[in-house]
Amino acid sequence: DTGVSQDPRHKITKRGQNVTFRCDPISEHNRLYWYRQTLGQGPEFLTYFQNEAQLEKSRLLSDRFSAERPKGSFSTLEIQRTEQGDSAMYLCASSLGGNGNQPQHFGDGTRLSIL
Amino acid sequence: AQSVTQPDIHITVSEGASLELRCNYSYGATPYLFWYVQSPGQGLQLLLKYFSGDTLVQGIKGFEAEFKRSQSSFNLRKPSVHWSDAAEYFCAVGPTGGGNKLTFGTGTQLKVEL
Numbered sequence: 001d002t003g004v005s006q007d008p009r010h011k012i013t014k015r016g017q018n019v020t021f022r023c024d025p026i027s028e029h030n031r032l033y034w035y036r037q038t039l040g041q042g043p044e045f046l047t048y049f050q051n052e053a054q055l056e057k058s059r060l061l062s063d064r065f066s067a068e069r070p071k072g073s074f075s076t077l078e079i080q081r082t083e084q085g086d087s088a089m090y091l092c093a094s095s096l097g098g099n100g101n102q103p104q105h106f107g108d109g110t111r112l113s114i115l
Numbered sequence: 116a117q118s119v120t121q122p123d124i125h126i127t128v129s130e131g132a133s134l135e136l137r138c139n140y141s142y143g144a145t146p147y148l149f150w151y152v153q154s155p156g157q158g159l160q161l162l163l164k165y166f167s168g169d170t171l172v173q174g175i176k177g178f179e180a181e182f183k184r185s186q187s188s189f190n191l192r193k194p195s196v197h198w199s200d201a202a203e204y205f206c207a208v209g210p211t212g213g214g215n216k217l218t219f220g221t222g223t224q225l226k227v228e229l
Binding site for chain 2: 004006031033035040041042043044045048055056058091093101103104105106107108109111
């Protein structure tokens with residue numbers, strides 16, 4: 001169990017640029033989740049995958065955001081035309097399947113700063 | 116919709132003192148409940164979880180939590196705090212029967228005085 005890995009750890013970009021983050025889940029986990037955490041707040045759910053299928057998306061996930069998990073392993077989260085309000089920590093988590101009784105394991109996150 | 120309230124934004128305790136962090140939830144049925152801890156610049160580490168059964172659950176690092184259905188609470192406790200426990204603590208609720216998203220509280224920042 002090598003844990004959930006996220007890359008990069010930090011990303012600084014100018015407003016209007018596109019950014020992409022990667023998440024590698026724990027290898028045997030078929031569920032993968034993305035959350036966003038702003039300063040002083042708890043993580044907020046963005047989307048989740050079961051294998052390669054994206055099963056739920058939050059209303060927070062505007063059309064500038066897109067997530068993929070093409071082979072049911074790693075996932076990418078892309079933000080197009082970044083805005084100041086996108087500055088946050090983006091957290092990835094993974095879990096085994098089930099009826100919700102499998103805990104989610106989190107990576108260390110990608111901190112995005114928009115200049 | 117499910118929600119979680121952590122009424123204490125900041126708590127300061129002396130090393131060796133006992134600790135209780137409060138968590139109240141709103142959910143239509145008995146939810147799955149979790150406590151996570153986050154150190155600065157890091158992700159979240161699971162401390163403990165409640166799914167069913169015994170309402171007092173034990174976790175890592177000497178933490179425990181008690182589920183009280185009548186009060187819709189899931190408070191986190193530790194009998195003797197160590198300086199290394201200083202961090203932010205998040206309570207979360209997950210839906211039963213088809214788990215996907217977790218709903219988190221806003222967190223409680225714990226400071227430990229030596």
